[in-house]
Amino acid sequence: MNDQLNYYARRAALGLISRREFIGRALALGATAATANTLLSSAVKAAGPQPGGIIRLGIQGGSTTDNLDPATAANFAATQGNLLWGEALLSLVDGGGLAGRVAESYEGSPDAKTWRFKLRDGITYSNGKPVTSDDVVATIERHAGEDTESGALGLLRDIDTVTAEDNTVVIGLKNPNADLPYYMQDYHLIIQPDGGKDDPTAAIGTGPYILKEFEAGVRSVFEKNPNYWGDYGYASTIELIVINDNTARVAALQAGQVDLIDRVPPRTAGLIDKNPNITVHSVPSSGHYVFIMHCDTAPFNNNDLRLALKHGINRQEMVDKILFGYGSAGNDTPINAAYPLYTEFEQREYDPDKAKFHFNKSGYDGSILLRTSDNSFPGAPDAAALFQQSLAAAGIKLEIKREPNDGYWSEVWNKQPFCTSYWGGRPIQDQMFSTAYLSSADWNDTRFFNDEFDKLLVTARGEVNTTKRKQIYADMGTVLRNEGGLICPMFNDFVDAQSSRIVGWKNETPGFALMNNSAPMRMWVKA
């Protein structure tokens, strides 16, 4: 029976018989429907990527205010769209590490102060023009220049010189940084003709697709770039459809209006997974839902009070009730197993007695005001209510103030001493720490000023020995966990879902949604 079944599965995978017909024959041969489906999908994968067809992606986060300039891309829909038509020098690969895109290879000097990126030979933009090292220099100049609006500026501050040598770009740093190549895969730093200086929104790049239609916050249509250098890009057309409403996104997938969606609401994920035509993919990520305290503002300037709050939160309850199990408990550092040089700490548990002890020791006896909004993370007001209850058991009174969704990021976050917030992860520790926990960080949203921590970070940047670096990061984690202003109850998973119309999902991609934005170009339509 198995040979026969496999034979039919191969025929179905090649499109010689229909899926319905295959299932019918499989059932006739005594297989269950589930077995038949599994067989079919592995046969399809074995048959390899098939070119052609259309993949429609229902995506969250787009706004009618979006534009096509990679420098100002600030939401997931914009990022995903830009990464279809454009590429950075490097990209993350499955299982961690970096792969070359516009750059073919890279190497650093032993002191990690000079980095050379050798560009890929003979690749062209979608307008047919060749990519030059001058374009790369111009791109970095545009994002790091004095009059830039780029979201990547923070990453590029330490760059001293950028020069073009034939087909190589040389970046000289003011201080050593062993992680510089990771910065070069940032989604803002897409290589554009003349660095995008003359026309930042032209959407001309080296990506596997060419932008054909764009309506901000509604949809964009991409056609396969026939001259793409690499092997990504199987579907001949990709349509990105912005669907911000969670329920609508799921409904569109269920009804076959789209083939792939991101951000499946955790509460619904379990339900739609039961649908035989839909597969849910849940990937652990480094994104975290947090409560942040300003370490320099009373009463949070007292470390015992901070510890009281850290012991007074029930992390597992939040993972269960706010993330519906699609996530993992946090441990009051922004780092989790999604990072390359991760060291595990003993899990801090909910302990009302310890919370009470530290609270009494702090000498503070008033109530504590927490500001929140659904805009900080989905379910934030509910999480705040749970926090209030678990603190009440320790005799600590938490007062909740719901703030307007509108303007939360400009008026509450990074301004008020205690609020709910969200951090998307970064590919490496250095980037996360220097973005938010270094004394001089642009978004030091916990007002954490710690000399020891700062020194360790600088040491780590110049340390090329990974074992030693790992130890330094562990030490930094300890400092942050015991003294920082971050209460991190949970890391969220990224939950995506696809219909059985497309195949090719790979689960090894670390830490980010939609296979780190590569899903639309690495999946293909089943023949």
Place this chain on the structure above:
Amino acid sequence: MLTRIPAATILGFVFSTLFFLLAIFAPLVAPYGYDEVVSTGFWEPATSDFLLGTDNIGRDLLSRMIYGLQTTIWIATLATILSFTTGSILGFLAAVMGGWIDQALSRFIDLMMSIPSLIFALVILSIMPITITILIVVMGLLDATRVYRLARAVAVDINVMDYVEAAKLRGERWRWIIFREILPNSLSPLVAEMGLRFIFAVLFISTLSFLGLGIQPPQADLGGLVKENAEGLTYGIGAALYPAATIAVLAISVNLVADWILSRTSSLKGGRG
């Protein structure tokens, strides 16, 4: 006529009274606190401990609904009364006075209505402290513009009736004309409008949470409870339907009573009893 109250009206009265009593005595009636997390699970089905099951984070749904009813009824009733008195009195005044008073009032109302309510609410939010009182006043006044247009339209029609003309010729003052002639003869559409405005107010409170106005978590209003639990609907979990049904029953009861008042008003007009 007075002695024979229809069964539907009695039902309406009973439910309305019940809701108002529940609202007043919420802390005595509710089995648990509105903020108390009583279960480690969430969206659990009804049990003898939790008569309507638990909500999205494991609080007793029934208790939350009773407290929600309190918030909702309190705010919606006050806002409705405010919008009605302001809207209808100004509307009648404009109709009876006519001329430039009418023109000025009506165009001012046009202006108020024309400003998108999102912008209106955000501006208010940014220049005033947010308290329940301000919430009620803002809601009431925004709604009053709608009531004004209706009241004025009805009153203009009545204003030209023979009996009003007669009263004017008798030399009655505008106050007499408004309260003795116009008001009784326009009650029917106004009462119908009031019943609906009440529902709109109930729902409006919950939409304001988007703006961070009003109800602070872990407190909730009925509309807010629907929202909190709405995600369960596509999951086959009906927790959101209980508060929604409560709003519906509340709305129907209030409107049944309104209908009855409406039929009673005919006797005020000296028409058929």
Place this chain on the structure above:
Amino acid sequence: MGLLAKLLAQRIALGLLLLFLISIFIFAGTLLLPGDVAQQILGQTATPEALANLRAKLGVNEPPIDRYLTWLGGLLTGDLGTALTSGQNINEALFRRLANTFFLAFWAAIIAVPLAIFLGLLAVRFRDRWPDKLISASTLSTISMPEFVIGYILMFILGVKLRWFSPTAVGYRPDADLLSRLDSIAIPIMVLTLVVLAHMMRMTRAAILNVMQSAYIETAELKGLSTFTVIRKHAFPNAISPVVNVVMLNLAYLVVGVVVVEVVFVYPGLGQYLVDHVTKRDIPVVQACGIIFATIYIGLNLVADLISILTNPRLRHPK
């Protein structure tokens, strides 16, 4: 009729003045709002330098009066300017979305308004009997639920389970044929109809009942006319004014107030466009939308007033 023409001219002139005032109010209002466009564009991860650079580029450092006058000058020549955030021409994006908004509002109104009035008449005809009760209870139930809940329920049943219509409007293309466009908006139309039905139906019923208690209706009934004839010939014409006003309120809602339905069904209307740009503090777009919405309100109010005047008993039966 000369009187009417004069009134019309007067009201249009006043309307223009109102629009001018509204534009000032909205401009000043958006300036009062905390937060600025640069921060909103670049989001949580913006650096201070990037913010300052973007502000300079967008011209938001210029004095407000100058910015307002520039905008007003553009408006008078029919140019709504450029969006600060996306750099797009506002005219193009706005009118494309306005057309979508009108398309949805038109079909919802075409179904909802006649249906509401018919149900209202039916309720009066069978007053206090079961059809009246049934109509009242069911319409009141549907407006008791927030519109997104009705939306989710219908989307799930009609779109996902039964597959009768598209669950969302993601397939909506303005240049597609009418049938496929209607398929995209079928469920939104139903939701909107359920949302506005009760208000108009209850008002029709109440306004007619109000008139039905007048002495001349009694006379008409004594003449032996059937109930429907009495309603149609005598009661309804005298009840038009309040009904028209309520219909107008609901039409205005269908055009300017349906942002929730737009979001739930992913329909590219004007509401979402306005909300996105308010969030980003993109004043030129907010201004443009504000003027469009205000024009719609003022226009609808004007129409309602004109109909009220035309149907005023005094005008219809001059002494």
